Amino acid sequence: MIKSRFWSTAATQVLMVALCVIISVPFLVVFFNSLKAKGPASLMELSLPSVFQWDNYAVAIERGRLFTSFLNSMIYAVVGTLGTILVTAPAAFVLSRRAGKTTAFFYPFIALGIMLPTNFVALISVMQFLHLMNSHFGMVVLFIAANVSFSTFIIYGFVGSIPRAMDESAAIDGAKPMRLFFTVILPLLQPVIATVSLLTFIGIWNDFMTPLYVLNSSAAWPLTLSIYSFFGRYSQDWHLVFADVVLTVLPVFVVFLVGQKAIVSGMVSGAVKG
Amino acid sequence: MIEKRLYPLWFLWPAVALYAVLFVVPSLLGILFSFTDWSRFSPDIHFVGLDNFVEIFTSTGNYTSYLGNTLLFTVVSNVLKLILGLLLALALNRPLRGRGIYRAFLFFPSILSFLVVGLIFRAILHPSHGLVNTFLTSIGLDFLAGSWLADPNLVWGSIFTVDAWKGVGYVMVVYLAGLQTIPQDYYDAAAIDGAGPWNRFWAVTFPMLIPAITVNVVFGLTYGLRVFDIVYVLTNGGPGRMTEVLNTSVFNEFALGNYGLGTALSSILFFVLAVLAYFILRAMGRRKVEA
Numbered sequence: 001m002i003k004s005r006f007w008s009t010a011a012t013q014v015l016m017v018a019l020c021v022i023i024s025v026p027f028l029v030v031f032f033n034s035l036k037a038k039g040p041a042s043l044m045e046l047s048l049p050s051v052f053q054w055d056n057y058a059v060a061i062e063r064g065r066l067f068t069s070f071l072n073s074m075i076y077a078v079v080g081t082l083g084t085i086l087v088t089a090p091a092a093f094v095l096s097r098r099a100g101k102t103t104a105f106f107y108p109f110i111a112l113g114i115m116l117p118t119n120f121v122a123l124i125s126v127m128q129f130l131h132l133m134n135s136h137f138g139m140v141v142l143f144i145a146a147n148v149s150f151s152t153f154i155i156y157g158f159v160g161s162i163p164r165a166m167d168e169s170a171a172i173d174g175a176k177p178m179r180l181f182f183t184v185i186l187p188l189l190q191p192v193i194a195t196v197s198l199l200t201f202i203g204i205w206n207d208f209m210t211p212l213y214v215l216n217s218s219a220a221w222p223l224t225l226s227i228y229s230f231f232g233r234y235s236q237d238w239h240l241v242f243a244d245v246v247l248t249v250l251p252v253f254v255v256f257l258v259g260q261k262a263i264v265s266g267m268v269s270g271a272v273k274g
Numbered sequence: 275m276i277e278k279r280l281y282p283l284w285f286l287w288p289a290v291a292l293y294a295v296l297f298v299v300p301s302l303l304g305i306l307f308s309f310t311d312w313s314r315f316s317p318d319i320h321f322v323g324l325d326n327f328v329e330i331f332t333s334t335g336n337y338t339s340y341l342g343n344t345l346l347f348t349v350v351s352n353v354l355k356l357i358l359g360l361l362l363a364l365a366l367n368r369p370l371r372g373r374g375i376y377r378a379f380l381f382f383p384s385i386l387s388f389l390v391v392g393l394i395f396r397a398i399l400h401p402s403h404g405l406v407n408t409f410l411t412s413i414g415l416d417f418l419a420g421s422w423l424a425d426p427n428l429v430w431g432s433i434f435t436v437d438a439w440k441g442v443g444y445v446m447v448v449y450l451a452g453l454q455t456i457p458q459d460y461y462d463a464a465a466i467d468g469a470g471p472w473n474r475f476w477a478v479t480f481p482m483l484i485p486a487i488t489v490n491v492v493f494g495l496t497y498g499l500r501v502f503d504i505v506y507v508l509t510n511g512g513p514g515r516m517t518e519v520l521n522t523s524v525f526n527e528f529a530l531g532n533y534g535l536g537t538a539l540s541s542i543l544f545f546v547l548a549v550l551a552y553f554i555l556r557a558m559g560r561r562k563v564e565a
Binding site for chain 2: 253
């Protein structure tokens with residue numbers, strides 16, 4: 001019995017190490033080759049560079065105009081995330097607290113958007129009509145709208161765990177709705193807001209399809225689109241493509257290291273309650 | 275009426291307005307446009323009845339095969355991840371040294387963009403220099419080396435593998451959250467009754483995992499039917515149009531200027547997902563009533 005448990009644990013360990021290798025090797029190939037000269041990098045070998053060419057990164061940033069794209073991505077992801085929280089947290093709060101026909105209609109109405117696909121072709125005509133095409137402002141507004149469903153759904157689930165007694169004691173102290181929400185409720189929502197913020201940030205940062213449809217002018221491109229177009233133009237220059245990939249992965253990697261727990265807890269919500 | 279005073283409805287309006295204007299209106303407008311000949315080539319838009327749908331389902335334009343590919347991708351990629359993810363979760367739910375690190379490794383690819391994952395695997399699967407082929411050659415298995423993204427016999431397998439490499443960690447994490455809610459007593463009781471590992475799985479683990487399985491299936495269906503990025507970046511629908519899925523064909527029609535046809539294809543997807551969502555919401559509502 002004990003012996004068989006030892007062997008099964010050992011086998012699991014070996015298997016897990018093998019899987020981690022399978023996960024890591026592609027990243028190592030990309031990272032090592034992003035530091036090689038053009039010739040050696042095009043062989044895409046899993047080996048350390050003989051000379052570390054850090055200026056590949058400078059070249060990739062300059063030729064791909066990645067600095068602008070990086071800023072664009074940051075604006076979309078940061079402002080889009082803040083905006084999403086700002087419009088969905090109060091909505092989720094009222095949807096959860098207030099009974100009645102209006103909230104009973106709007107909660108499923110909003111939640112449906114999690115599953116349904118966006119009709120991008122028709123969306124473009126709406127965006128044109130509203131003069132939101134090809135602008136930073138338009139992109140931010142669109143990203144907020146696209147995240148309303150998911151964010152409301154997750155925050156709604158959390159509001160239920162905050163006792164109503166909190167609201168009532170604030171009301172007795174004479175607090176108005178705005179003050180109640182921002183000084184009492186919002187601080188209590190902090191864990192779920194951290195989670196939703198991280199997921200929204202990552203989602204906007206990674207989005208490729210939305211800017212592909214909406215943005216023709218490269219001045220407003222986020223990193224994903226710039227890198228795709230860079231890959232089209234420099235598909236022989238793998239060292240630069242790899243440097244690009246590293247630059248795109250890095251912020252997400254940092255977010256992952258800082259907020260792994262919060263990210264996971266957001267992604268699995270619903271899995272335990274049913 | 276403390277409710278009305280403390281929970282004003284206007285808290286809803288900014289979210290509802292954005293969602294209505296930029297999600298609901300385009301969806302309904304799209305359904306309307308799908309009955310028209312709207313295109314880039316003519317300023318006028320005419321009502322053409324079901325022409326676009328007739329074109330999609332009866333023409334030689336292969337649209338039905340794109341629908342079939344979307345279903346193929348949804349079913350195979352999800353079955354693969356649901357099974358692999360469950361095995362990984364079961365392995366990493368036991369006390370195992372380093373399991374936190376293993377979980378983190380397996381989970382990390384699922385938060386990357388498909389674009390990045392696609393580009394990485396364009397390199398790894400490169401026919402002449404890619405790591406997969408050079409590795410196979412170096413261990414004397416050159417006959418296994420192939421054009422992973424261009425050979426019609428291999429391309430779907432490559433897409434499913436890359437998709438699982440990226441997505442299995444997410445499925446695993448959802449299962450793990452479900453596994454952690456199962457009280458140890460249940461297993462102890464089953465063990466006293468003489469249940470072996472196989473019976474313990476079917477009598478305790480599986481029924482207790484139903485919520486986690488539901489979440490994985492719902493997210494998996496939604497993701498699979500809406501798939502775009504990974505196909506677009508890995509194969510762009512090729513070789514030929516062999517791996518074209520619904521959303522890549524919508525983008526093609528959009529790029530060609532056939533807006534009416536594009537909205538029709540998109541509306542088919544909308545309809546399928548709306549029906550699915552209806553049944554899922556109904557099933558969830560029923561479970562809540564029973565509980």
